[in-house]
Amino acid sequence: MKVTRILLTLLMCCLLLVGCNPRYERKVIDDINIATGMGIDKSGDQLKGSIMIPVFKADKSMENFLFTAKGTIMRDVAAQMQQKASQPIFSGSMDVALFEEVVAREGIVQVLDVFLRDPSVGARVHLAVVDGKAQEIFEGNYGDRGNAQYLKDLIEHNMEGGNLPLTNLHSFLFNFYQQGKDPYLPYLKQESPELVNITGIAIFKDEKVIDILHENKMFYFKLLVDKFSMGQVKVKEEHGEATVKSITSDTNMKLTKRKPYEITVQIKLKGLLTEHEGTRLEKNEVKDIEKELEKQINKTCLKLLEDFQKQKVDPIGVGHFVKTKTRNFNFEKWQTDYQDVTFKVSTNVRILEVGVVE
Amino acid sequence: MVRDMSIFFRRRRRQKEQDDKEQKKQPSSKGNAEKDKDKNKDDEKANKHAEEWEKELSKSTDYQKKDYINRKTGKKFIFTFIPTLVEEKVLDNNALPPLLEEEFLKIIDVKKLLPIADVEVSSDTKKIAQKLLDGYVLLTLEEDTREFAFFSAKKTVVRSVTSPEIEFSVIGPKEAFVESIGDNLNMVRTRLPVKELIIEEYTVGKLSRTKVAVIYIDGITNKEIINTVKQRIDDIVKDEIADSSYFTQLIADNGNSPFPQLLDSERPDRVASSLAEGKVAIIVDGSPHALIGPTSLTEFFNAFEDYFLNWILATFIRMIRLFAVVFSIMITPLYVAVVTHHYELIPKDLLVTLVASRRVVPFPPVLEALFLEVTIELLREAGARLPTKVGQTIGIVGGIVIGTASVEAGLTSNVLLIFIALSALASFTTPVYQMSNTIRLLRFPFLFMAEIWGILGMTIAFSFLIAHLLRLTSLGLPYMEPVFPLRLHDFKDALFRLPFSSQSKRPTFLRTGDSSRFSKDKAKKKKDIDE
Numbered sequence: 106m107k108v109t110r111i112l113l114t115l116l117m118c119c120l121l122l123v124g125c126n127p128r129y130e131r132k133v134i135d136d137i138n139i140a141t142g143m144g145i146d147k148s149g150d151q152l153k154g155s156i157m158i159p160v161f162k163a164d165k166s167m168e169n170f171l172f173t174a175k176g177t178i179m180r181d182v183a184a185q186m187q188q189k190a191s192q193p194i195f196s197g198s199m200d201v202a203l204f205e206e207v208v209a210r211e212g213i214v215q216v217l218d219v220f221l222r223d224p225s226v227g228a229r230v231h232l233a234v235v236d237g238k239a240q241e242i243f244e245g246n247y248g249d250r251g252n253a254q255y256l257k258d259l260i261e262h263n264m265e266g267g268n269l270p271l272t273n274l275h276s277f278l279f280n281f282y283q284q285g286k287d288p289y290l291p292y293l294k295q296e297s298p299e300l301v302n303i304t305g306i307a308i309f310k311d312e313k314v315i316d317i318l319h320e321n322k323m324f325y326f327k328l329l330v331d332k333f334s335m336g337q338v339k340v341k342e343e344h345g346e347a348t349v350k351s352i353t354s355d356t357n358m359k360l361t362k363r364k365p366y367e368i369t370v371q372i373k374l375k376g377l378l379t380e381h382e383g384t385r386l387e388k389n390e391v392k393d394i395e396k397e398l399e400k401q402i403n404k405t406c407l408k409l410l411e412d413f414q415k416q417k418v419d420p421i422g423v424g425h426f427v428k429t430k431t432r433n434f435n436f437e438k439w440q441t442d443y444q445d446v447t448f449k450v451s452t453n454v455r456i457l458e459v460g461v462v463e
Numbered sequence: 464m465v466r467d468m469s470i471f472f473r474r475r476r477r478q479k480e481q482d483d484k485e486q487k488k489q490p491s492s493k494g495n496a497e498k499d500k501d502k503n504k505d506d507e508k509a510n511k512h513a514e515e516w517e518k519e520l521s522k523s524t525d526y527q528k529k530d531y532i533n534r535k536t537g538k539k540f541i542f543t544f545i546p547t548l549v550e551e552k553v554l555d556n557n558a559l560p561p562l563l564e565e566e567f568l569k570i571i572d573v574k575k576l577l578p579i580a581d582v583e584v585s586s587d588t589k590k591i592a593q594k595l596l597d598g599y600v601l602l603t604l605e606e607d608t609r610e611f612a613f614f615s616a617k618k619t620v621v622r623s624v625t626s627p628e629i630e631f632s633v634i635g636p637k638e639a640f641v642e643s644i645g646d647n648l649n650m651v652r653t654r655l656p657v658k659e660l661i662i663e664e665y666t667v668g669k670l671s672r673t674k675v676a677v678i679y680i681d682g683i684t685n686k687e688i689i690n691t692v693k694q695r696i697d698d699i700v701k702d703e704i705a706d707s708s709y710f711t712q713l714i715a716d717n718g719n720s721p722f723p724q725l726l727d728s729e730r731p732d733r734v735a736s737s738l739a740e741g742k743v744a745i746i747v748d749g750s751p752h753a754l755i756g757p758t759s760l761t762e763f764f765n766a767f768e769d770y771f772l773n774w775i776l777a778t779f780i781r782m783i784r785l786f787a788v789v790f791s792i793m794i795t796p797l798y799v800a801v802v803t804h805h806y807e808l809i810p811k812d813l814l815v816t817l818v819a820s821r822r823v824v825p826f827p828p829v830l831e832a833l834f835l836e837v838t839i840e841l842l843r844e845a846g847a848r849l850p851t852k853v854g855q856t857i858g859i860v861g862g863i864v865i866g867t868a869s870v871e872a873g874l875t876s877n878v879l880l881i882f883i884a885l886s887a888l889a890s891f892t893t894p895v896y897q898m899s900n901t902i903r904l905l906r907f908p909f910l911f912m913a914e915i916w917g918i919l920g921m922t923i924a925f926s927f928l929i930a931h932l933l934r935l936t937s938l939g940l941p942y943m944e945p946v947f948p949l950r951l952h953d954f955k956d957a958l959f960r961l962p963f964s965s966q967s968k969r970p971t972f973l974r975t976g977d978s979s980r981f982s983k984d985k986a987k988k989k990k991d992i993d994e
Contacts, residue, residue, distance in 0.1 A: 132804055134817060
């Protein structure tokens with residue numbers, strides 16, 4: 106009994122000491138500034154950070170407010186912003202983090218370090234590289250749900266139903282730390298003060314952007330890196346143009362030969378015909394479209410793979426794939442081996458539906 | 464019915480001894496002792512006592528002694544009784560006509576003569592005082608006072624059987640227990656007319672001498688449970704028992720727990736069905752609530768109406784109720800925790816609403832929540848203490864006026880007002896009143912912990928709650944059964960209510976003498992002709 110009492114007292118002490126942890130300071134929602142977006146731009150030699158907070162009004166509408174500060178390291182920038190804010194800024198509810206292309210070309214891991222060390226920042230923060238200034242994007246006005254929500258929704262709905270492959274802080278860091286795989290992020294551009302467009306995909310070599318993939322290749326890129334694609338693609342065949350919306354896609358890599366490596370990428374795609382030039386579908390036209398699309402995918406994907414090879418980047422994770430098939434895999438040797446890999450792409454397209462109009 | 468009650472009881476030896484002890488303390492003797500012609504030593508002693516008990520009783524004005532003369536034999540006989548306890552109709556219509564008209568010589572003859580079932584001939588003078596206080600009439604013959612007769616003429620003020628108010632059900636039986644133990648036992652007996660149904664009577668309380676009946680089914684109910692109940696009732700030392708809820712507190716395994724450890728029910732059907740499961744019921748005289756034990760936590764969230772509904776509906780309703788309990792305890796603390804500590808958890812779209820409604824409130828979330836919680840508790844308490852008609856007004860004044868006004872005045876946020884109102888509503892879904900009070904209380908420790916450490920604090924509070932519940936027992940059996948110890952078979956009638964065909968076994972934790980209620984194979988067969 107005495108032992109239990111002592112143990113209980115100790116337990117109580119432990120519980121009470123938890124209260125000493127400064128993380129349990131009160132953060133009452135109307136007494137804090139909730140950061141929803143963060144942008145990093147280059148300004149001279151220094152970084153210029155901007156943090157977007159929503160300002161809630163009594164009539165339940167909201168506005169965006171931007172804190173900006175300059176500095177060389179992120180923590181310094183953040184500290185300067187706290188000096189300007191009337192209420193403390195907390196970053197636990199961050200939705201998007203945008204990087205100016207110039208910054209991204211110099212490397213973003215130093216900035217991401219702030220996120221990594223803060224447990225309140227979630228792994229589902231969306232990262233993106235911006236054509237132009239991140240601050241300008243935040244300064245736009247995109248509807249009454251708030252800029253952060255707009256940007257988040259923009260990226261998310263294109264991942265779920267569009268041609269954008271899945272990216273967020275989690276997947277970026279996974280790709281970054283995984284040997285034989287390079288990260289990629291969406292590439293945004295402000296079209297007008299009310300609109301932001303996804304214009305491509307920023308391809309990283311380690312932590313630095315080295316190339317921007319054009320938006321018309323995004324579908325093929327998503328086919329290669331993602332297991333599931335809901336994107337839409339245009340096909341040209343003898344009867345005219347048609348668009349095919351993919352429902353499911355499955356990509357498999359096969360190591361068909363070693364020394365030199367030969368890799369076959371098998372893509373299976375099931376889709377439906379969403380648009381077709383010409384009123385009627387001729388006999389066998391669906392078959393033609395399927396074949397044409399297969400050809401098109403084979404050609405573009407192979408081009409993509411070879412381009413990446415030339416640029417010595419590997420967003421598809423070929424190195425990672427070969428590693429899983431090889432005992433005592435040597436990454437240093439792989440750097441040279443990667444250049445000699447021959448790729449083959451074989452695609453199988455099935456159009457399941459052509460719509461109600463015959 | 465009440466007169467016949469003692470037939471139901473099997474008195475135990477120990478009880479008698481106890482009775483005797485009590486009687487020794489009270490002065491008692493024969494009636495009419497002063498007229499006794501026998502002059503042996505015992506009688507002299509008795510005379511002294513007689514004067515004493517008569518003195519005591521005659522201090523009250525409701526003590527009467529009446530002489531009558533038989534018309535045939537001219538014999539004088541005397542009625543001694545307490546008129547406030549005696550039904551005069553019995554005296555006028557049943558007792559007096561035969562005694563006045565018919566011929567009788569000895570006191571033994573009275574037993575045949577009187578058209579009353581409960582007639583006792585005795586020479587034990589010690590009994591007299593208590594018998595008179597139990598509503599019996601003492602009959603003595605003038606010449607022979609050594610032997611005398613008692614007959615029961617007890618007047619009981621009883622209300623008639625009404626429909627259950629606390630455990631109301633739309634369908635199903637509409638009778639509820641009343642204050643008379645005889646009527647209550649009759650209702651249970653009628654529902655279980657088997658010889659194995661055993662009723663044991665005890666008397667508890669030096670002053671109130673409350674009759675308590677322990678009911679069980681011999682051969683089904685575990686002996687150990689019965690013995691536990693008997694022993695605990697024997698150990699009660701309270702002088703006065705007003706209601707069965709006294710018993711809940713007096714024989715509870717842990718008197719310092721906010722959780723009720725015996726299920727109280729005003730439904731005879733529920734008691735009967737619990738007995739059939741192998742449980743023990745306790746009925747206390749003067750209380751319209753029977754106690755059922757051993758019980759488990761889940762049972763407090765089962766309404767008896769669940770059995771009148773199809774099992775799918777019943778299971779659905781039970782789930783709703785369970786959700787309501789968790790919701791009722793957790794929602795206000797969760798609001799405080801999230802708004803004070805965990806802004807990350809709030810969806811962005813909700814953030815606008817929350818911040819906009821919080822903005823005008825000058826207090827921290829916990830004070831705001833406490834203000835509303837206390838208001839609700841005040842309303843409930845005021846409603847419960849006031850007469851029904853005034854109570855309704857209080858509900859309207861409290862609910863609408865105070866609620867709206869406090870939001871408009873900026874004392875509370877309207878989001879919290881919705882949560883508080885919902886949680887109050889949810890707490891009413893608990894079918895057992897005692898448990899719904901417990902749930903009312905549980906909210907507050909969670910609220911304080913949520914204020915201090917947010918969701919971590921709630922987790923700590925929850926751990927303490929679970930630890931307490933795991934330690935709790937009801938009549939020595941685990942309170943958290945079937946969750947812990949895990950008895951998968953008993954889930955059939957705990958969180959869910961499976962169809963009757965799969966309820967063929969009695970609950971395993973009761974360790975009944977006969978675990979099978981009916982043959983499962985027979986239950987599944989259907990004898991339709993056209994198949």
